[in-house]
Amino acid sequence: MLSYPLLDVRVSTPLLELRAATDELLEQLVPVVHAGKMKAEPSPYDDPIAFHEDDPDLRVAKWLRAMWRGRGIVEADRWRMNFVVVVDGEPVGMQDVIGVSFSTFGTVTSFSWLSADHRGRGIGTEMRQAILHLAFEGLGAKEAGSDAFVDNVGSNAVSRSLGYEPNGFDWATRRGEPVLLNQWRLTRQTWEQRRRDDIELHGVEACHALLPLS
Template structure:
């Protein structure tokens, strides 16, 4: 779409494609939400949207993406991708920022259909948006947070080089729970082979970003 260049933005990895979801992608993403995204005995999200009935999860999933598109500004944005694995929409991976042009920091969030857990997809899709943030947008930092007992999310962060950045507390199901804050600095980021960004340049003004200077001739 010429007047909304984000529709052409993609990040590809050795196994995945991350793209701004089409309406068909949203249908399939909503199906994953209805199927379930985690064990019902645990709650990994600060906003417990996944506890709703399947049909309500479908509606919330679609509305979330419509809301992010409709409220996007260069000063505040959430870039929520559909994640494609072996031709199937398996989950969503987002990065977000406020005043990115000044602060140069992104945060991330994601969920993955439960039946796709345990295949390393979560790590690969987080790596993809970090590649976009650091290599494409010129971010200085990437921040993340997870409940202390969300071992899978914390393990992904540590594997990718995040460092501890303090704690805070939230209410979960009526009980206090510790949240770990983690931070990855640009100098600690290690680019991985096989990760590529497509269609970014026309999107840069929407992110509050500028083109990365070309390396000097040798």
């Protein structure tokens, strides 16, 4: 059987599990994407997997192509690990960690979405805490960034609650239109002060040789 360590990584918390996005797990998420349950208001920025496509079949196809294409990008200046969020055995969304010139700066950022059926239960915050634990404890990150449109109350609230500090503004597009972004920064020191002891990492060491961490 073909073995690829990046697809064996898992992060477990009392509420959920982040599992590397294998084709099997992506297939289980297809109905969520097809039904449009990953959409949110306000809409996210024009990321390749932001789901602005209205046709459900084409939306799924574009999403899968973006996922498969992203697996092959493991470079010193940028890499991305995609995880499916599993709650009580059910895939309910995705949480990614993205290395940004990681070998030089030790910096990561994140991207996530959650099915509309599971919002409002604290899962979004738990997802972010899980991926931060992987970044800092498992991969040795020095800091984590995040950004969200200024009108995205939920995402900005999650960053603020986890100790991120405001780090200026930037611009991104939403359906081709420019919208202002809040930028956030979480240092390793601040994370250490808030780190949890009930999050477990699985299969991380095996992937170190494949990721340009240093």
